[in-house]
Amino acid sequence: MARPSKESGLAPAAERIKAAFWELFPAVPLAELSVQRITSRAGLNRSTFYRCFTSLGELIEEIEDEVIPVHVPGVVVAALDAGDLMAPLRDSMDAYGENFDRLCLLLSQRGDPGFMRRVKDAMIEAWVHALGGEVADLDDATRTVMEFLVSGATGTFAYRGERGLDVDTLDVIKAWAPLIAAPVVTRLRERIGEERRGG
Known part of the structure; x- marks a missing residue:
């Protein structure tokens, strides 16, 4: 089953995940970040994360591309x-x-x-x-x-x-x-x- 696109209502969740990443990253090195830490900070569950991103690596690459x-x-x-x-x-x-x-x-x-x-x-x-x-x-x-x-x-x-x-x-x-x-x-x-x- 294909992953829903961010345009289909997951954009707010994806933005919350990115915001949680940026809240954590200044204090937590990239190597120590995890899906669990990010979703916990974002107030979301892991399944929501995986509906938005296929992996932690995809999230990081998208964040890097933006800057x-x-x-x-x-x-x-x-x-x-x-x-x-x-x-x-x-x-x-x-x-x-x-x-x-x-x-x-x-x-x-x-x-x-x-x-x-x-x-x-x-x-x-x-x-x-x-x-x-x-x-x-x-x-x-x-x-x-x-x-x-x-x-x-x-x-x-x-x-x-x-x-x-x-x-x-x-x-x-x-x-x-x-x-x-x-x-x-x-x-x-x-x-x-x-x-x-x-x-």
């Missing part, structure tokens, strides 16, 4: 083009809201190690598209530069999550962005342009 920051590279590229990095980043992070805190927590040591790779890959793809290229066309040197760029960003986010969200990320970005982001993006734009031209 991957694919919009950030486009904001940074546009901001660098305009000559003002901080105001658009601040606006972007404000619009991202609580998902930014959630991203930081998921990237921290209490989260899923595979999530860091998913975020990096999504951000690399978004960066390359924002610069007018395709990931499949990147040579090894350009891909390495992209990895360096997104590792700095995700490392900053993870550090914030490990410190209990008390680190002002914009202060950290102000310290490294002018030194790293602008020169790296300029070089990437050149490299991606050369690769598109076949050079």
Whole structure:
């Protein structure tokens, strides 16, 4: 028998399950979370959980998908083009809201190690598209530069999550962005342009 879709009335239960996850996760590492703990916090039973999600892994993947920051590279590229990095980043992070805190927590040591790779890959793809290229066309040197760029960003986010969200990320970005982001993006734009031209 097929599982009912979340659109057929299970959405409120699914949202309660996600809310319970976020109530527990800051204090309970991902490896220690269970369906039982989450459903108990949500005031639901296990059968309701399994009508909404096939497994704890599916719930976690859906939660992770909701916080991957694919919009950030486009904001940074546009901001660098305009000559003002901080105001658009601040606006972007404000619009991202609580998902930014959630991203930081998921990237921290209490989260899923595979999530860091998913975020990096999504951000690399978004960066390359924002610069007018395709990931499949990147040579090894350009891909390495992209990895360096997104590792700095995700490392900053993870550090914030490990410190209990008390680190002002914009202060950290102000310290490294002018030194790293602008020169790296300029070089990437050149490299991606050369690769598109076949050079």
